[in-house]
Amino acid sequence: MLSKAQNKYIRSLSQQKYRSEHGVFVVEGDKIAREWLAESHRIQYIVAREQWLQDNVKLTAKHTDAVVASVSEQELQTVSQLQKANEVLLVVYRDNDNATLPASEWCIALDTLQDPGNMGTIIRIADWFGIRHVIATQDSVDFYNPKVIQAAMGGHLRVQLHGADISQFIAQSDMPIYAAALDGGNIYNLKDVKPGVIVIGNESKGISAAIMQQATKKITIPRIGGAESLNAAVSAGIICALLIKP
Numbered sequence: 001m002l003s004k005a006q007n008k009y010i011r012s013l014s015q016q017k018y019r020s021e022h023g024v025f026v027v028e029g030d031k032i033a034r035e036w037l038a039e040s041h042r043i044q045y046i047v048a049r050e051q052w053l054q055d056n057v058k059l060t061a062k063h064t065d066a067v068v069a070s071v072s073e074q075e076l077q078t079v080s081q082l083q084k085a086n087e088v089l090l091v092v093y094r095d096n097d098n099a100t101l102p103a104s105e106w107c108i109a110l111d112t113l114q115d116p117g118n119m120g121t122i123i124r125i126a127d128w129f130g131i132r133h134v135i136a137t138q139d140s141v142d143f144y145n146p147k148v149i150q151a152a153m154g155g156h157l158r159v160q161l162h163g164a165d166i167s168q169f170i171a172q173s174d175m176p177i178y179a180a181a182l183d184g185g186n187i188y189n190l191k192d193v194k195p196g197v198i199v200i201g202n203e204s205k206g207i208s209a210a211i212m213q214q215a216t217k218k219i220t221i222p223r224i225g226g227a228e229s230l231n232a233a234v235s236a237g238i239i240c241a242l243l244i245k246p
Helices: 004-013 017-021 028-040 048-056 059-063 072-078 116-128 145-154 165-173 230-244
Strands: 023-027 043-048 066-071 090-094 106-111 133-136 160-165 177-186 197-200 217-220
Touching: 004 072, 017 023, 017 106, 023 028, 023 106, 023 145, 028 043, 028 059, 043 048, 043 072, 048 059, 048 066, 106 116, 106 165, 116 133, 116 145, 116 230, 133 165, 165 197, 177 230, 197 230
Parallel strands: 043 066, 106 133, 106 197, 133 160, 177 197, 177 217
Antiparallel strands: 023 090, 043 090
């Protein structure tokens, strides 16, 4: 059972300012929770139904510093950030806030990305393609938004996330800059592909002019049909598939 103060604290983490203040975020659901608990990542709270705790005692036992609370379905719902609570909720420490920006490997840079579903999916795409770094401007959606966590499906465990000035990062980087743009060159014709920065822009406005000017290669996925544009996460997935070879 959670105390009133603990309940209030976990509920407050639905807001970005409190997640940032406490350096934590919330992970929910059986599959994603078990994936986090299987790792050595620091956990602050494990809040779950009693049966779930009994079924996963070996996983929870690995996290001796975590507060473990057995709760009813109703109590779990009061702290859940989902429409319907799903067996278990973790409060997880943000351990990669001071990660070092990449110097010579593939990374994805997001310019003012706003949709949490897109952000989470792009983190998942990065995880799939072995891209260890995702960079986003400070005015992008929060990496730890509940909808981002759900869409990323555990990608936060393996991808380092950086809130940074992309223009400044690019200016200091020697890597090629691949900027997704409707007026870019056909990506299928791109030659001599080397690891670099894949830049994806805002869902409606695209990449800002200042960042676009810094691009070494403007690329586009050629349109065959009549759609006006591609979803940002879909574009990121296609670009990664075409540029990154196993």
